[in-house]
Amino acid sequence: xxxxxxxxxxxxxxxxxxxxxxxxxxxxxxxxxxxxxxxxxxxxxxxxxxxxxxxxxxxxxxxxxxxxxxxxxxxxxxxxxxxxxxxxxxxxxxxxxxxxxxxxxxxxxxxxxxxxxxxxxxxxxxxxxxxxxxxxxxxxxxxxxxxxxxxxxxxxxxxxxxxxxxxxxxxxxxxxxxxxxxxxxxxxxxxxxxxxxxxxxxxxxxxxxxxxxxxxxxxxxxxxxxxxxxxxxxxxxxxxxxxxxxxxxxxxxxxxxxxxxxxxxxxxxxxxxxxxxxxxxxx
Numbered sequence: 001x002x003x004x005x006x007x008x009x010x011x012x013x014x015x016x017x018x019x020x021x022x023x024x025x026x027x028x029x030x031x032x033x034x035x036x037x038x039x040x041x042x043x044x045x046x047x048x049x050x051x052x053x054x055x056x057x058x059x060x061x062x063x064x065x066x067x068x069x070x071x072x073x074x075x076x077x078x079x080x081x082x083x084x085x086x087x088x089x090x091x092x093x094x095x096x097x098x099x100x101x102x103x104x105x106x107x108x109x110x111x112x113x114x115x116x117x118x119x120x121x122x123x124x125x126x127x128x129x130x131x132x133x134x135x136x137x138x139x140x141x142x143x144x145x146x147x148x149x150x151x152x153x154x155x156x157x158x159x160x161x162x163x164x165x166x167x168x169x170x171x172x173x174x175x176x177x178x179x180x181x182x183x184x185x186x187x188x189x190x191x192x193x194x195x196x197x198x199x200x201x202x203x204x205x206x207x208x209x210x211x212x213x214x215x216x217x218x219x220x221x222x223x224x225x226x227x228x229x230x231x232x233x234x235x236x237x238x239x240x241x242x243x244x245x246x247x248x249x250x251x252x253x254x255x256x257x258x259x260x261x262x263x264x265x266x267x268x269x270x271x272x273x274x275x276x277x278x279x280x281x282x283x
Contacts, residue, residue: 024083027069031058037239037246040068040075041088042154043183044228047206047271049262050088056258057249063242071154071182079104079233085243086232088250090155092283095229104231106243110250111259112278113271115159115224116204118187118214119145119196127196133221134166141167144175146195148186151178155226160198163223190214200226202271205263225281228272251275 024038030051044050045067054065070078072089079087080103088110089095098104117127117136125143130136140147149171150157164171177195179186183203190197191211204216230250232243249255256274263271 024066024068024078026066028067029064030054030067031062031064033058033061033063035062035239035242036064036066037086037242038066038068038084039086039088039246040070040078040084042069042071042075043200043203044088044272045069046182046184047202047263049202049259049272052258052262053250053255056254057246060249061242061245069182071150071152071156073153073155073158076104076231079231082233082237085237085239086230086246088228088230090226090228091158092227092229094158095231098231103234105234106230106232106247108230108247108251109275109278109282110228110230110255111272111274112225112227112281113201113273114219114226115156115198116201116216117196117198117218118190118204118211119217120194120213121215123217125196128217130218132166133163133218133223136218137163138167138169140196141169141171141175144173146175146177146190146193147171148190148195148197149176149178150181150183150186152180154182156183156198156200159224159226163198166223187211187214198224202263205267205269205271222281225278227278227282 050067068084072091075087075089076094076098078084095107099107125139125145127136127139130139179189184207187197187199187207191213194213230247232247233240259272260274
């Protein structure tokens with residue numbers, strides 16, 4: 001009986017998904033094939049990795065990718081609503097729940113980066129002396145020096161809130177600034193006001209030359225490792241098979257080579273680690 005009800009619920013979810021499938025805007029489109037599939041993600045799209053992956057995949061399948069720009073929280077909501085076919089996210093707890101609840105499948109580890117806490121070069125809160133990320137946050141709160149929060153339910157925001165929780169602090173006050181902006185935009189705002197911000201390492205590699213007021217002040221806490229997974233809508237959904245082919249490509253030798261090497265020609269260093277490296281931090 002319970003299995004029967006679960007099946008009915010999944011069928012209803014898929015019907016709603018099909019009705020909502022066109023209700024998104026493509027930030028960019030890659031390819032010129034007649035079959036269009038939609039992928040939601042944040043920084044990998046913003047930093048250009050998704051375009052390179054899409055071009056390689058589309059060349060083999062004659063397809064077109066629609067990139068829907070969204071942080072991890074919104075990306076998962078779009079997947080659940082059937083507005084995208086797949087997503088690339090870094091929100092492990094929410095991902096596992098999505099798979100458990102049956103509205104996402106094919107969860108595949110595809111790589112990682114890490115979070116850096118950057119701030120003013122004179123480090124007024126003294127976070128360079130911190131032992132853990134929670135210690136660094138506690139020092140910032142004590143100093144009441146401006147700290148930028150994306151405040152957008154993204155994977156970054158979820159990680160940030162988890163660190164405040166570890167520190168036993170509910171951040172509030174004029175020093176705690178919520179931007180509701182994406183990673184690069186928030187990093188630029190932190191640079192403008194000499195504030196602290198937790199950015200991912202990939203964005204820092206891409207933007208550090210423009211961040212003259214900031215430097216990396218804390219890194220290395222294992223809690224700051226950021227694993228990325230790809231997920232698709234379940235069997236029966238539009239483009240399910242194509243979405244799974246894309247996810248399988250991300251985990252393949254060719255896809256992994258793109259992820260591991262992306263950025264080296266542009267910045268002299270890679271921006272992401274491959275899944276083999278990320279595996280040790282995957283939980």
